[in-house]
Every structure is written in structure tokens, then in C-alpha cells.
Ligand code: SRM
Ligand SMILES: Cc1cc2nc3c(=O)[nH]c(=O)nc-3n(C[C@H](O)[C@H](O)[C@H](O)COP(=O)(O)OP(=O)(O)OC[C@H]3O[C@@H](n4cnc5c(N)ncnc54)[C@H](O)[C@@H]3O)c2cc1C
């Protein structure tokens with residue numbers, strides 16, 4: 016494993032303002048969709064847009080606190096860790112996010128490797 | 130009076146707590162004039178319900194609410210209460226009891242009910258100011274004082290007491306951390322899964338939980354300022370609550386030479402090693418076991434009273450009892466052996482959407498343990514199965530789904546609904562586990578005393594007066610006894626885990642306080658989470674929309690994806706699109722337009738729905754706006770097949786074509802759909818119009834169904850196909866088309882205003898009763914017109930085609946709904 020700084024590949028994907036508060040947007044990447052979430056408190060998180068349960072589009076769920084509820088069967092996913100809340104078990108991949116001057120940058124290096 | 134005072138024996142009770150006073154009540158019930166009674170209580174209060182200290186701390190009750198017997202009760206029963214004086218000595222030779230302030234009383238029989246003491250862990254610093262236990266009113270007062278000053282509280286101990294203290298302090302605005310020695314919260318009541326759910330729920334309420342954390346010392350000069358853990362961490366603290374457990378208070382008994390081990394040793398008749406001295410409650414040890422819950426203690430008090438009065442030679446035998454956590458909004462229950470282990474099987478049920486987890490432990494086909502989290506309504510039922518200890522037999526496969534499902538599925542007329550189940554119970558069936566009150570006793574009291582309210586039943590029978598979990602059953606009995614004469618009080622089930630308030634209450638507050646946004650509702654009504662959850666947000670959005678038509682701005686982020694996208698999400702993440710076909714009627718132009726859209730966008734599946742229209746399935750999210758635009762261009766609008774909204778209006782061909790038709794049912798259906806389309810509701814709403822009683826449009830299983838007859842129209846309401854079929858109730862018969870429209874609009878508006886979110890008309894009408902609906906819609910003409918008026922007013926703002934709005938937004942490249950993804954993917958530098 017190389018260190019993070021060497022392999023980071025930051026991609027600007029839009030403005031924080033473009034994501035509705037308590038909502039989500041999707042970024043289509045060559046390897047599949049990434050869901051960007053914006054919480055009530057303006058934190059931004061990025062996860063693969065696939066629920067660990069049966070692949071539901073998390074970007075279409077209701078965002079509350081630091082969680083999103085999957086629209087298909089209501090699993091609740093913690094945005095910060097990508098993990099499903101108990102009693103469910105499962106984890107979605109997180110994609111590193113950086114905010115600069117209101118712009119959203121995603122580190123897609125992990126995706127390039129895979 | 131044939132009873133003479135000087136003949137009465139003297140009974141002295143040490144301890145004015147729950148066990149002592151209950152024994153006195155039981156004695157009075159058996160033999161009101163047998164004893165001259167003196168009660169010593171160390172606390173300067175009349176007898177109160179210790180269980181309710183948690184709601185007292187949380188601010189949900191006042192002290193007056195939790196007093197069990199007021200001072201006038203002692204007086205009325207000739208009981209001398211020596212309150213605020215601890216008994217320090219008993220002379221067993223002379224049979225004298227002495228209090229700390231010098232009060233001395235002789236006794237013939239002595240009853241010890243001294244309860245238990247909170248256990249304080251042996252670490253340095255426990256004597257600092259700001260360190261409290263949680264046992265009595267004085268402790269609660271200390272905690273409330275500390276809470277007024279604000280700051281941080283550390284609760285040591287993550288069991289029942291600790292968590293209730295933590296919740297209460299958090300409710301009072303303190304920043305609370307629970308420090309628990311082992312990895313699972315409430316490990317004596319919960320398995321690790323439920324423990325983790327509980328921890329997550331508490332975190333969501335802002336209560337921080339540290340498990341596997343061992344306290345080493347409490348730090349500070351005079352006042353406590355921090356807690357140090359063995360791993361070196363220091364947690365700043367303004368208040369420390371020690372809630373790690375209790376220890377039987379046998380100090381007095383020990384000092385006077387009674388046989389004691391962990392507690393005061395008693396025999397099966399609650400007698401200590403001195404035949405003149407009895408003991409009950411948490412201070413006793415019976416066959417090696419001590420107790421910390423009231424249910425077994427009530428059994429002790431009955432046995433003790435039997436023995437004291439000579440009414441019976443009953444014996445105390447411990448029964449399994451269940452535990453609940455009394456934190457509003459957190460619903461848990463456990464009983465028996467839930468650890469399982471070798472030779473046991475388990476049945477587990479999870480519904481993460483509702484945060485529900487249930488686990489049953491079986492041994493040799495018998496239920497031996499149960500853990501319920503998130504939905505503990507059936508706790509009592511499981512406890513009953515557990516106590517009976519019979520093989521489950523046919524119940525085995527269904528027991529996990531709870532009482533209603535399991536008993537309904539047992540077929541052969543077994544009562545499916547709770548009311549019937551309650552009616553079928555034998556008189557001796559236990560209703561209130563805490564207070565050991567059976568069905569017969571409740572019903573007798575209701576009849577004999579003419580009781581009308583839950584509070585009255587509580588006061589007279591004690592049923593539902595403690596933990597409150599049997600409240601639905603007690604209310605059920607009131608309903609059974611009084612029929613429609615019973616109106617349920619406040620205190621419905623909370624909407625979700627973000628609030629303690631129920632749907633009806635929240636709706637009322639929205640209107641009365643003029644709350645006009647979701648954040649306003651959450652702030653004013655004390656939501657415990659910053660922005661709710663997927664259960665309360667969609668409900669609030671609807672309630673606000675309904676209360677303030679034209680004024681409230683719909684919150685897209687609080688709608689389920691289908692309503693946000695105006696299409697139905699499918700299992701592969703694509704969507705289905707259903708255009709409206711008014712009354713099921715279509716024509717070549719519309720069909721051609723649909724065909725064109727299907728070809729142009731390569732939509733994989735086209736299906737005729739069960740609601741008389743056409744479904745385009747497999748549309749990708751990014752195609753949606755264009756599909757809408759093309760359909761719109763041909764005059765087709767959204768069929769709202771995705772919404773808690775007006776769905777279809779099914780019709781039959783009616784008098785236009787059918788040889789049996791009595792009226793033009795198709796035209797009537799179209800008129801209804803034109804009036805009602807676009808309206809939002811607590812759940813989906815479906816209409817149908819049949820041209821004659823042959824009823825080809827299946828109007829009698831619709832939310833509002835119309836059946837034409839020679840002389841006019843029959844109006845039917847609250848039908849439901851689906852999971853549980855319910856045939857409509859007949860609302861009334863009317864003559865003209867205008868009347869049909871007015872009744873329909875009024876009915877829909879009443880439903881919008883009164884039903885709880887996600888309650889279909891069928892469930893709502895079952896709850897409020899068809900008579901209520903008839904009164905409002907049929908009997909009250911002015912009321913009906915007003916409802917209809919309000920419906921039409923709301924429709925002025927609701928009847929915009931969502932597809933048109935969004936499709937044109939796409940062409941304008943203006944702000945779009947969530948459907949429009951980022952398309953940019955520009956690398957940084
Ligand atoms: C498309 C359709 C099936 C079909 O191909 O015919 C359909 C499809 C679905 N129905 Fe239905 N129902 C359809 C007619 C019905 C009918 C028949 C009717 O309306 O006459 C019923 C029974 C009548 C009733 O509602 O009382 C019906 C009773 C249900 C139920 C059970 C409701 C209940 O109260 O028990 C559900 C579940 C729910 O709503 O929670 C449901 C839920 C669903 C959902 C929305 C499931 C879901 O959440 O994804 C399905 C969506 C598929 C989709 O995306 O298109 N569907 N569903 C029908 C659409 C009618 C329309 O034109 O709008
Ligand atoms: C916060 C809290 C929540 C609880 N929640 C639940 C629950 O949900 N469900 C449940 O089943 N149980 C619950 N319990 C436990 C329940 O309250 C006890 O099991 C019950 O109170 C025991 O009754 P008791 O009479 O033995 O003791 P107590 O009610 O404690 O009564 C003993 C009394 O004796 C007095 N006393 C002691 N020594 C002397 C003396 N020498 N002279 C005079 N007076 C004396 C004490 O001051 C006290 O008032 C809870 C307890 C607490 C503290």
C-alpha cells in the first residue's frame with residue numbers, strides 16, 4: 016500500500032450548494048454511481064450509491080442526522096462510517112470528500128485502482 | 130361495632146415504601162379492623178411509587194402524580210405514620226421499636242420492609258459533593274438541582290437505573306455520558322444485538338455511551354470534577370450518578386440478631402427467624418434469592434397479608450418477571466433466560482426499518498426467554514407463554530410475529546383482533562403484571578364503582594398504575610365494559626423514536642400553535658433528534674401540507690423517494706411511470722403517444738395495471754424528465770401511482786353500453802377523478818364507480834366506492850383490497866351527481882384531517898367508527914359543506930401536474946429535483 020498523498024486523485028464534481036440540504040446527488044463515474052449527501056449541518060459525505068443490503072440507490076433515501084435510510088427496505092446507513100446501523104450488518108464503501116471554496120472534491124483514486 | 134380497640138393487635142411496619150404499604154393495603158382488604166397500625170418511614174413523605182422516579186426526573190410527572198397513598202388515606206384508615214424518622218433499634222424481648230428521634234412503639238407483630246441501598250463502588254472520591262445515587266425523591270431533587278446549573282453528568286452503570294437516570298438528566302439539558310463496565314448495555318436484560326440498538330438509540334438522543342469502561346477514581350477537591358477510567362481517560366463531570374446496582378438493606382435486622390445472609394432470610398410465609406417478625410420487599414432473601422422488581426414483591430405482600438391476618442396459608446413462589454426500560458420512546462422488554470446456550474434454539478425477527486428486533490429462546494419446544502426491542506407491545510403475552518411453560522405446538526412458527534398474528538393464524542375462530550382476544554380472556558387472566566391485577570378485578574371495579582376513565586381504574590385497582598405497559602389492555606377493558614361511552618385520553622403511542630408525542634397530539638399542536646415548518650414543529654415540540662428520521666419527517670410534511678394549504682412549502686427532502694421522483698422505484702433502482710387515464714378511459718391518440726414514448730426511450734416493459742391504466746416499467750432515473758415531457762406533450766399527466774395520494778378511479782362501462790347499467794358510471798368516475806386528482810393523503814386513496822349492483826368496478830373494496838342504482842347512487846367507504854380485505858361500510862344513498870361529489874370531497878377531507886399518517890381509510894374508520902363518519906358527513910349538512918369547501922380550497926394548490934413542473938424545469942435548466950444528477954466530472958487541476 017502506498018501512502019494516501021501519493022495516490023490521491025481529487026476530482027471536482029460540483030458545488031456544495033448544488034446538493035439539497037438533507038438530500039443527495041449522484042455523480043456518475045466510469046466505475047459506477049457515487050452518492051453525495053449533504054446533512055442538515057452542511058456536512059458532505061460520499062458513498063457508493065449501492066445499499067449493502069440489495070443494492071438500493073442510497074441517494075434516493077431520506078437523509079436524517081448523519082444517516083440515510085435506503086428507499087428499498089429502509090436499512091439505515093451511517094454516512095460517516097458507511098456502516099448499517101444495528102441490527103443490520105453491512106458496509107458501503109466511503110469515498111474521501113474535500114470541500115474547497117464551496118466546491119466538492121472527491122478522491123476517486125480508490126475507484127481507479129479497483 | 131363489635132370490634133373493640135383494645136382487642137386489636139399492634140402491627141408496626143418499618144419502611145414506608147412500596148412493599149410495606151402494599152402489605153398494609155392487602156391486610157386492610159382482608160381484615161380492616163384486625164390491627165392498630167404504626168408505620169415508620171425514614172423518608173419525610175407519604176408513600177410514593179418509586180418506579181416513577183424516572184419519569185419524575187425526566188419531567189414527565191410531578192411528585193403529586195406519583196404519590197400512592199396521600200396523608201388523608203393514612204388518617205382515614207387509622208394508621209399512624211411516623212414519617213422522617215428512621216428506626217434504629219428493636220427490643221425483641223420487650224417488643225418495642227425505637228426511632229432515631231426517640232419515638233417508641235410496642236408491637237405484637239413487626240413487619241420489616243426496609244428495601245435496599247444503592248451499591249456504591251469502592252473507589253476513591255465517592256464522598257465528594259456532586260456524587261449521588263438514584264433511589265429516592267431526595268436523590269432526584271439533588272439531580273434536578275445539578276441539572277439546573279447545566280454542565281456534564283457522568284452516569285456510572287448502564288443498567289435499568291443508570292439509563293433512566295441518564296435519560297432524565299439529558300432531558301433536563303445536561304450533557305450525559307454513561308460509563309458501563311461490560312461491553313453490552315443492560316447485559317442482564319438484553320443480548321448484544323438489542324444492547325447495540327439501544328446504545329445507538331441513546332447516542333441518537335445525544336446520550337454518549339462508553340462500554341467496557343472501568344471506573345478507577347472520582348477526582349476533585351470538595352466537588353467532583355472528573356471521573357478517571359482504568360485506561361487513563363479522564364471524563365470531566367459536574368455531577369456523577371452512581372447506579373451500579375442495589376444491595377438488600379438488612380442492617381436493622383442484622384443488628385437485632387435475625388438470621389441474615391445477603392438479605393433478611395424469610396420462609397415461604399415471609400416470616401423471619403423470629404416468628405413475630407415478618408419481612409417483605411427488596412430487603413428479603415427467600416430460598417437464596419433476592420429481588421429488585423415489584424412484580425415478585427407484590428406476590429410477597431399477598432402471602433404476607435394472608436399470614437398476618439390468618440386468611441390463608443399461602444406460600445411465596447417466585448415467578449419469572451419481565452423488565453422494561455422506562456425511557457419515553459424506547460420500547461424494550463425482556464424476560465426469562467435469553468442467553469440460551471446448549472440445548473436451546475432461537476427464533477429471531479428483525480425489521481430494521483422500524484428498528485424492531487425480537488428474539489425468542491426455546492428449550493424443548495417451550496418458551497424460556499424473550500428479548501423485544503423497538504416494539505414491546507406483546508411483552509405480556511410472551512411472559513404468559515413463558516410462565517405457562519407448555520410446549521408451543523402450533524404457535525411455534527408464528528409466535529415471533531406476536532400475539533395478533535399467532536392467534537389469528539391458529540384458525541378455528543381464534544380471535545384475531547385484540548378486542549376480541551381481550552373479551553375471550555378468562556376472568557382470572559392477569560392484566561397488570563406489575564400489580565398482579567386480573568381481568569375480573571378490573572371489570573368488577575369498573576362496574577361496581579362506575580369508573581369511566583383510565584385514571585379512575587388506576588386509582589381503584591392499581592392496574593396500569595406502575596410501569597404502564599398494560600395500559601392498552603386496561604383501556605380495552607374499559608371499552609369492553611362501556612362500549613362507546615369510553616373515550617380514550619391523551620397518551621397515544623409516540624410517532625417514532627424522535628418524540629414522545631403521538632400523531633394526534635402533534636397534529637393538534639401544529640394547528641393550535643400555528644407551527645408552519647418541520648424545524649418549527651421539531652423545536653417547539655421537543656424532538657430529541659436534530660432533524661427527525663424517515664418515519665416522522667414524511668408524516669410531518671403531510672400534516673403541515675394539510676394544515677396550511679397554499680402556505681406551507683412542501684419539503685422534498687422529507688418525502689419518500691417515489692413522491693420526490695414522481696415515479697415508483699423498482700427493485701433494481703429503475704422507476705415505473707403510470708400516466709393518468711381518467712376513469713380508465715383512453716383513446717387512440719393517448720395510446721399512440723404512449724407507444725411512441727415506449728419506442729423512443731426503449732422502455733423494456735409495458736403493462737396494464739390492476740387500476741385500469743398503463744404502466745411503463747424500467748425507466749432509468751435520468752430518463753424520467755424526458756419521458757414526462759413527451760407524455761405531457763400528448764396531454765397525459767401523472768397518475769400519482771407512486772404517492773400517498775389519490776390513485777385510480779376505476780369505473781365500469783355503465784348505462785352508456787351495458788344492458789344492466791342504471792347510470793353513467795364512467796362519466797361519474799371521470800368527474801370524481803377531475804375533482805380529486807392531485808390531492809395528498811395520509812395513505813393512498815382509491816375510488817371506483819360501478820353502474821349497477823353487479824359492481825364490476827369492485828367499488829365495495831375501495832376507499833370511496835360508488836354503486837349506481839335506479840334511484841341514485843349508493844356511497845360506500847373504507848374498503849380495502851390488499852393484505853387484509855375489508856368490505857366497505859355503507860355511508861348513505863344520494864340522488865344527484867353534485868351530492869356524490871360533495872360527499873366524496875367531504876369524506877376525503879375528513880380523512881386527510883383526522884387519520885394518522887400511513888393509516889388507510891379502512892384502519893382509520895375502524896378506529897374512529899363508521900358512526901362518527903356518518904355523523905360528520907351525512908347528518909351534519911353544514912359540516913359536510915365546510916369539509917368539501919376545505920377540500921376544494923386545498924385542491925387549488927395541489928392540482929398542478931408534477932410532471933409538467935419538472936419537465937419544464939429541465940428545459941429551463943433551472944434548479945431540478947433530486948432526479949437530476951451531477952453530470953460534471955472535471956478533474957481538479
Ligand atoms: C402497478 C400495480 C400492479 C399492476 O401491475 O396492476 C401495483 C403495483 C404496486 N403496488 Fe399495488 N398495484 C396496483 C394495484 C393495486 C390494487 C388494485 C386496485 O387498485 O384496484 C390493490 C388492492 C386494492 C387496495 O389498495 O385496497 C393494490 C394493493 C397494494 C398494497 C396493499 C395495500 C393494503 O392496504 O393492504 C400495497 C402495499 C402498500 O401500499 O403498502 C401495494 C403496493 C404496490 C407497489 C407500490 C409496491 C411498491 O411499494 O413498490 C407496487 C409498485 C409497482 C410499480 O412501481 O408500478 N399495492 N395494488 C397496480 C397499479 C394500479 C394503478 O394503476 O395505480
Ligand atoms: C429509579 C427506579 C426505577 C425503578 N423502576 C422499576 C421498574 O420499572 N419496574 C420494577 O419492577 N421495579 C423498578 N424499581 C424497583 C422498585 O422500585 C423496588 O423494587 C421497590 O421499590 C421495592 O420496594 P421496597 O418496599 O422493598 O423498598 P422501597 O420502596 O425502597 O421502600 C423501603 C423504604 O424503607 C425506608 N427505610 C429503610 N430503612 C428504614 C428504617 N430503618 N426505618 C424506617 N424506614 C426505613 C426507606 O427509606 C424506603 O422508603 C425501580 C427503582 C428505582 C429506584
Ligand code: SF4
Pocket residue numbers: none
Ligand atoms: S401484487 Fe405484490 S408483487 Fe405484484 S405488483 Fe402488487 S406489490 Fe408488487
Ligand code: FES
Pocket residue numbers: 066067068069070071085086087088089090
Ligand atoms: S437495498 Fe437498501 S435496504 Fe434493501
